[in-house]
Amino acid sequence: MTKPIHTITSVCPYDCPDACGLIVTVSGDRIEKVQGLKTHSFTRGTLCQKMQHYERTVHHIGRIKMPLRRIGAKGSGQFEPITWEEALQEIAERFQHCIDTYGSESIMPYSYAGTMGILHKGAGDPLFAILGATRQDKGICSPAKRYGWNSLMGSTLGNRPQDMQDSDCVILWSLNAVATDVHVLHDVKVARQKGATLWVIDTHYTETAKLADEVIILRPGTDGAFALGVAHVLASEGFINREFIDQYVQGYEGFHETVVADYPPSKVARITGVSEERIVQFARAYGQAVAPFIRLGSGLSRYGNGANTVRCIVALPALVGAYLHRGGGLLSSTSGSQFVGGSRISWARFQTKETRLNPMIRLGPMLTEAENPPIKALYVYSSNPAITSPDQTVVRKGLAREDLFTVVHERFMTETAKYADIVLPATTSVEHNDIYNSYGHYTIGCGYQAIPPVGESRSNWNTICSIAKAMQIEDPVFDMSELEMIEDIVRHAPIPTEIQDRILAGELVDMELSETYKLKYGTPSGKIELYNPLEQEPYPAYREAHGDEAEFFLINGTDPRILDSSFCELQEDVPMMTVRMHPEDAERKGVLQSQFVRLYNVRGSLRIALVIDDTVPKGAIVSCGVWWQSQSHDTEHTMNVLTASRPTDYGWGSTFYDVKVNVGPCD
Known part of the structure; x- marks a missing residue:
């Protein structure tokens, strides 16, 4: 007898801040389709292109089905x-x-x-704990970002992303939302309909930058200097909220005297490659806004100065009192909430x-x-x-x-x-039971088994x-x-027993935040700590990135089709990796459109196809995605042959983006 078609509510299991609500359609032992859950308060019924056909991953011919x-x-x-x-x-x-x-x-x-x-x-x-095995820190993604937030904010909750709808100045900083946080664009859209300006700050022109009102492209690894330059302008032009600082901030005077005063726009322009006029323009837009909202991505924390960079940026809303206003503040991550841990x-x-x-x-x-x-x-x-x-x-x-x-x-x-x-053959998320929180919003729910394990x-x-x-x-x-x-x-x-019951019943539940949650600071002082006496460097500071003895910064960004190396199975086993380069740099290096070039540094080299692109910043080259070996033009390596295992300044984070390479033609 044929089993009836039915649906089940679930959650996307992948490493993305959105943790989408899903409606999974099941027919017998197969997943027929996956759709977005319209009642989810953050993802609101839409899916990224990666998850729109999750059934293709679940029932892919390449699945390992036996030991x-x-x-x-x-x-x-x-x-x-x-x-x-x-x-x-x-x-x-x-x-x-x-x-x-x-x-x-x-x-x-x-x-x-x-x-x-x-x-x-x-x-x-x-x-492995019971065995007494060597322990790993699980810190390959963004521990420097977490360290930077904790240094100033402790266990303070990050802003609800939906609060962005009431902002009059939205900044997506080091966040290619189209590829890695697409649902935040719902909130950006609402804010812009109300008159907000969207700024995108990044190291190259992304798909998200194309949606912005204003774009600032920084030299890689200099975000911290830019933030301090903005702080300098905020202070010198009277945008500092002294009432908020006096009540909620520790160490402003020392922060200004020790750090901010040393970063006038003229100096910051030389460091970042952004003109003095543009630095001042952004600072004024931020300072004049009633409720500026920064959504902070993780890429800027993957440089040797990553933790300090985050500290510098996290200081900005404290200077202007952004947390006083509905729609104002900063969201780095919600993973520290531990409503369910x-x-x-x-x-x-x-x-x-x-x-x-x-x-x-x-x-x-x-x-x-x-x-x-x-x-x-x-x-x-x-x-x-x-x-x-x-x-x-x-x-x-x-x-x-x-x-x-x-x-x-x-x-x-x-x-x-x-x-x-x-x-050993592993299940996908629809073949087992689990519970999911998010690091991009405050909705928690279970994803229960929908079909028997494949093979x-x-x-x-x-x-x-x-x-x-x-x-x-x-x-x-x-x-x-x-x-x-x-x-x-x-x-x-x-959390209350009633909320526990709802989660276990399969409901995707929004955790409640108090009306004043943005003014409750989980630090030893109970304030935002621009001065943190427990730190080796008590004040946020700009430090240069590691860099390499090579000519071009390598920016390996995100590709909307894949996530890390997941979903590569849905792409053909043909080379997908390319590298983009500014025309003037290409001419100077004697390389041509569609030619194979070799990227190399002290750690290794990679053969890859070149695309000439005038949107790429001079002095940098851009590639996108972490592809399988079968999708590389190089038979032996992929992009991480060029990256280093050296850590960030604090937190032992990865420095995937703190890479420089040389470029030359190859066969």
Whole structure:
């Protein structure tokens, strides 16, 4: 008998601030289509182009459907099918051998945001904490941004994005919303209909810049200097709100004397490449606005000065008292709200001893240089480090070690999976149960299983529990089902029981914020701390980025078709990567439209097709997207062969954008 077609409410699981509400249409064991949930207060029924045909990912012919064991060289992608029982037994035996021979820290998990569900994103932490494995910091995306916000604002909640509708001056700063936060454009549209001006500040002309009233293009890594120049103008032209500062801000006088006074527009123009007149124009627009709203992206935090850059920008709304007005303020992230958090499956809850910490950005050096003990077993899930990790040459050298036992839990045969000894088939979000919050708004909800797992796929949580049982670990947490874990997470959340019930019933629920939430500052002083005595540098400051001994800044932006290396399966296995360059720079380097060029620096080189584009800033070259190897013109590398594993100034964040390269012709 044919099963009836029905729909289920769900949430987009991908690493995007929007966490869209979904309506999933199910027919039997298949997803027929995915649509936006119109009643979602932020995403409002629309989907980005990546999720409009999620069913193509779910039922893609390339899905891994059974466990596999390597039979060829690492990286060759040669495997044979095995049973789950065989796979689990081998993993348990090899993990135990590593513990007995080298010590528990010879095992290391590596995961990130292949799914953003609270349960499945952190699924491995209980197991590896109990084992005493080497710990990873999960800080590859934007810890410097978080550090910069916390330095001034502590645990203060970021603005609701919908508040933007009442702003008269909207600034999208380092945010290509068309590709990475498309639903905020709903709120931008409403604000502009009411008369607001939209400013876009970035390092190159993005799809979002095309929508703006005003665009400012900065030299890469100089956003902090620009913010201090704006602060200088605000102070010198009388736009400072002294009443707000006196009541809600700590350290303004010292901040002005120590930092702001040293950044007049003439100096900032030399640093940023933006004219003095343009700096003053923006500062006046910001200062004259009643309720300016900054939506801050993450890209500017991925330079060597990233944390300080964020501190400088976060200072601006405090100077003008933007938080006093409906529609005014700044949104960096909402992830710090912890209305519903992941503490129930956190490493800290289950750890039996302190173990060494490996920053995610240092995966390559950890695999190739670590001693006492060396890493002998690697478990990868919800990540594709052979493509997405910095310093690709070193990462792949580590993955290619024959003495490294590697397990990869994946949906597709990624470049990372090709280096595995055991590949385990993973579910998509509609094949398991999870709960989702967001780092871009305050709506929380569950996404319940809509169809049976494809093939022999298992979820992150199911797989981790299976490994724990194969290793005879008896902690009762591994006897809990996904639904039991979700209820445990929700019931321990500091929210009313009525709200818990609604979330568990499958409703996407807006968390309530008080009328005065923008004036409640979660810092030791209870104020916005322009002066933070606990910091090595008490005041926000501009510092130069790392840079390289090379000629051009490489800006690797976002492509609306993919997200990190997800959704590449929906693109053809033909080269997608190109690099764009200003005509005058191309002429000077002797390279031509559609010619292959070689980008190179001290870490590696990449063969790529050139596009001549007069919108690209001089002295920079632009590429977009983190593509699979099959979609590169280079047979051996992708863009991260050029990036470095060096950290940001604070927070041990990644410096993916702090890259310079040389350019030359190639065959």
